Amino acid sequence: MKIFDISMEINEGMGVWKDKDDKRPKIEITSTTRTGNANESRFHLDAHTGTHVDAPFHFLQNGKKIDKVSAEKFLGECVVIDLTDIKNRGIEKVDLIKAKIRKDDIVILKTSNEYKKTFDFNFVYLAASGAKFLASKKIKSVGINALGIERSQPSYDTHKSLLGKGIIIFEGLELSKIKSGRYFFIGLPLKVKDGDASPIRAVLVKF
Amino acid sequence: MKIFDISMEINEGMGVWKDKDDKRPKIEITSTTRTGNANESRFHLDAHTGTHVDAPFHFLQNGKKIDKVSAEKFLGECVVIDLTDIKNRGIEKVDLIKAKIRKDDIVILKTSNEYKKTFDFNFVYLAASGAKFLASKKIKSVGINALGIERSQPSYDTHKSLLGKGIIIFEGLELSKIKSGRYFFIGLPLKVKDGDASPIRAVLVKF
Numbered sequence: 001m002k003i004f005d006i007s008m009e010i011n012e013g014m015g016v017w018k019d020k021d022d023k024r025p026k027i028e029i030t031s032t033t034r035t036g037n038a039n040e041s042r043f044h045l046d047a048h049t050g051t052h053v054d055a056p057f058h059f060l061q062n063g064k065k066i067d068k069v070s071a072e073k074f075l076g077e078c079v080v081i082d083l084t085d086i087k088n089r090g091i092e093k094v095d096l097i098k099a100k101i102r103k104d105d106i107v108i109l110k111t112s113n114e115y116k117k118t119f120d121f122n123f124v125y126l127a128a129s130g131a132k133f134l135a136s137k138k139i140k141s142v143g144i145n146a147l148g149i150e151r152s153q154p155s156y157d158t159h160k161s162l163l164g165k166g167i168i169i170f171e172g173l174e175l176s177k178i179k180s181g182r183y184f185f186i187g188l189p190l191k192v193k194d195g196d197a198s199p200i201r202a203v204l205v206k207f
Numbered sequence: 208m209k210i211f212d213i214s215m216e217i218n219e220g221m222g223v224w225k226d227k228d229d230k231r232p233k234i235e236i237t238s239t240t241r242t243g244n245a246n247e248s249r250f251h252l253d254a255h256t257g258t259h260v261d262a263p264f265h266f267l268q269n270g271k272k273i274d275k276v277s278a279e280k281f282l283g284e285c286v287v288i289d290l291t292d293i294k295n296r297g298i299e300k301v302d303l304i305k306a307k308i309r310k311d312d313i314v315i316l317k318t319s320n321e322y323k324k325t326f327d328f329n330f331v332y333l334a335a336s337g338a339k340f341l342a343s344k345k346i347k348s349v350g351i352n353a354l355g356i357e358r359s360q361p362s363y364d365t366h367k368s369l370l371g372k373g374i375i376i377f378e379g380l381e382l383s384k385i386k387s388g389r390y391f392f393i394g395l396p397l398k399v400k401d402g403d404a405s406p407i408r409a410v411l412v413k414f
Contacts, residue, residue, distance in 0.1 A: 001279070001283070003278045003279055003282070005278050005398070007398045008398070009274060009398050009399075009400050010397055010398055010399045010400060011399075011400035022237075027399060027400070027401070027402070030229075030253070033266070033267075033268045034268075037266075037363065038265055038266050038363075038403070039264055039265055039266070039268075039403040040253070040254060040255065040265070040403055040404075041253075041254045041399075041402060041403055041404075042251065042252065042253050042254065043250070043251075043252050043253075043254060043397075043399060044249065044250075044251050045249065045250050045252070045397075046237070046247070046248075046249050046250075047247060047248045047249065047250060048247065051398075057246055058245055058246055058247070059240070059244075059245050059246075060240075061240045061241075061246075067216060071210045071212050071408075071410055072208070072210055074408075075210070075393070075410075075412075076208070156244065156245075186282070186393055186395065188393065188395070188407075188408035188410065189408055190214075190217055190250075190406055190407075190408055191212070191214045191215070191216050191217055191258075191408055192216075192217045192218075192234060192248075192250060193216050193217060193218035193234070194234070195234070195248060196245070196246040196247060196248055197247075197248075198250075198408075199397055200395075200397070200408075201278075201281075201395035201396055201397055201398055201405075201407075203278055203282075203395065205282075
């Protein structure tokens with residue numbers, strides 16, 4: 001069994017969506033072995049911090065909340081597709097049509113995006129035509145190495161067309177060392193009652 | 208693939224360690240589809256909320272922090288041992304000696320503990336003799352259905368003897384519907400820089 005960690009480190013200086021200060025994580029130390037019995041801490045985290053997963057409820061008022069989505073959506077057979085030739089634009093249907101995607105796959109889009117402490121407003125995203133194409137392939141979930149899966153689409157067509165079909169969205173994956181190919185994906189959310197999303201630890205496994 | 212969810216739901220009314228109010232989770236709604244573009248939230252969570260994993264640093268000042276523990280410690284071959292006959296006392300070596308434990312197993316102790324909104328100060332725990340026995344079997348990790356793995360041991364011998372050997376501890380597992388036997392365990396922590404622990408979503412899988 002070989003495990004590839006594809007998660008961003010959570011720290012107070014990490015990059016956050018559109019550089020918004022109110023989205024920054026805060027790690028509070030509540031006890032130490034010097035002052036008490038043990039080292040203990042408390043996390044203050046946006047549901048969409050770093051590597052995370054969106055539930056349908058994030059954009060759809062009647063969509064499933066994160067605690068109600070079946071656990072099988074968050075782990076399973078996965079294909080990583082190399083799209084690093086694309087720069088500063090959306091991934092369209094034409095970019096995906098030759099990819100080898102199976103029904104019930106978790107599809108991971110490896111783009112040329114890189115994580116920096118400041119937000120890249122021109123990040124490569126999944127355009128509506130690409131999202132609709134993936135939905136037509138009856139995939140289980142989709143992931144990308146960007147803090148969001150879309151930008152520049154005022155009606156949020158990518159999120160809504162995926163989440164509306166029950167396709168879960170993984171964002172903030174760290175794929176810089178990952179080659180294209182097939183893996184087993186694991187990215188389980190915290191079971192937060194009525195949650196719209198959750199930070200996750202995501203890994204790829206080769207059994 | 209059959210997935211068994213063994214995680215507690217995280218909500219503001221859930222049981223917390225010794226009923227301490229400052230350990231209660233708080234789920235803050237930061238945006239809704241009625242007032243903005245999307246449903247969004249922010250979580251305020253102790254590292255030891257509900258189903259969680261302890262890193263060696265929790266009790267050992269020079270122990271590994273949660274972000275530095277190898278991901279392989281958090282998933283792998285697992286044995287669930289039924290110890291529900293034991294009431295209100297520690298699990299000792301004698302209770303474990305007949306269990307079929309393999310090297311590198313993740314060992315899950317299913318006890319008679321039940322989760323309530325108020326803390327059970329007489330919960331079944333892993334006593335020092337049981338912890339030392341498990342360490343001698345060269346297991347990978349150990350888990351229990353209690354918010355802590357020990358009580359009533361002033362020197363924290365169970366935590367320290369396990370964590371000192373690099374054996375990771377899962378607490379707050381929800382095992383009421385789980386039968387004894389072998390499974391594949393998954394319980395990955397958030398990659399929080401310098402963390403002592405992390406809430407997790409834990410599952411058992413039969414492939």
